[in-house]
Amino acid sequence: MSKQLRIYILSPHFDDAAYGLTLTISKLINRDIPVTLINCFTVTRWTALPVADKDVKSVSLLRAMEDAEYNKLFNSAINIINLDLLDAPLRNGYIFKSSPFAPDEWELVEELKTYLEENVDGLLLCPLGIGNHIDHALCRAATAKLYKKMKVLFYEDLPYAQRISEKEIIDHICKLEEELGVKLGNLLNSSENAVIDKKQAISVYKSQLNDDICSEILAHMNALQGERLWGEAKAINILTRILEY
Numbered sequence: 250m251s252k253q254l255r256i257y258i259l260s261p262h263f264d265d266a267a268y269g270l271t272l273t274i275s276k277l278i279n280r281d282i283p284v285t286l287i288n289c290f291t292v293t294r295w296t297a298l299p300v301a302d303k304d305v306k307s308v309s310l311l312r313a314m315e316d317a318e319y320n321k322l323f324n325s326a327i328n329i330i331n332l333d334l335l336d337a338p339l340r341n342g343y344i345f346k347s348s349p350f351a352p353d354e355w356e357l358v359e360e361l362k363t364y365l366e367e368n369v370d371g372l373l374l375c376p377l378g379i380g381n382h383i384d385h386a387l388c389r390a391a392t393a394k395l396y397k398k399m400k401v402l403f404y405e406d407l408p409y410a411q412r413i414s415e416k417e418i419i420d421h422i423c424k425l426e427e428e429l430g431v432k433l434g435n436l437l438n439s440s441e442n443a444v445i446d447k448k449q450a451i452s453v454y455k456s457q458l459n460d461d462i463c464s465e466i467l468a469h470m471n472a473l474q475g476e477r478l479w480g481e482a483k484a485i486n487i488l489t490r491i492l493e494y
Contacts, residue, residue: 380409
């Protein structure tokens with residue numbers, strides 16, 4: 250008997266996988282596919298909305314609890330792993346990448362790479378790094394370092410992908426193709442007949458989701474009529490067979 254495929258989702262922060270992949274996660278769980286969510290930079294005091302306690306311990310706990318609420322929508326079927334790395338504002342005081350990685354950032358890339366090498370034995374879904382958020386860029390860089398060793402698909406970072414044109418997204422893909430030395434196609438996971446309300450699902454991240462961000466995420470989904478992933482044909486075919494089963 251062949252080994253059951255496992256799906257691993259690399260999420261820079263607690264909410265990123267939900268914003269980009271809720272419809273996809275729902276279909277995977279409904280098909281009894283094992284899904285592991287790897288949240289990377291989970292030590293944080295970042296919130297988009299005011300909260301009662303703004304210290305690192307309280308905010309980190311609050312955001313972990315929001316993630317647990319999200320998992321309850323799937324009967325807690327997602328295996329959640331929090332790596333407890335410091336997020337960008339706590340590490341260096343900036344969020345967006347405007348220059349090459351600093352030495353300590355390359356150390357984080359290597360740490361993430363090592364973790365993935367030792368713990369991922371299935372299909373990895375990684376953020377594209379659209380928007381140039383440093384934590385998203387670190388996740389993509391770690392995945393790029395071991396790309397040839399595993400099956401990988403890339404998902405579109407939200408709300409950042411909604412803030413740029415389709416041409417800019419394609420330009421971003423072209424640069425990634427050059428970096429990896431491959432040709433990437435795309436898979437659209439249609440929102441048609443979705444069994445979950447994405448707006449309701451992502452709304453559990455109450456400390457992070459204001460009306461504008463929520464609208465951007467839903468606008469991107471509606472424009473595409475689903476969620477889009479990018480990868481080589483072999484990896485796309487693997488996920489397509491699962492989603493169309």
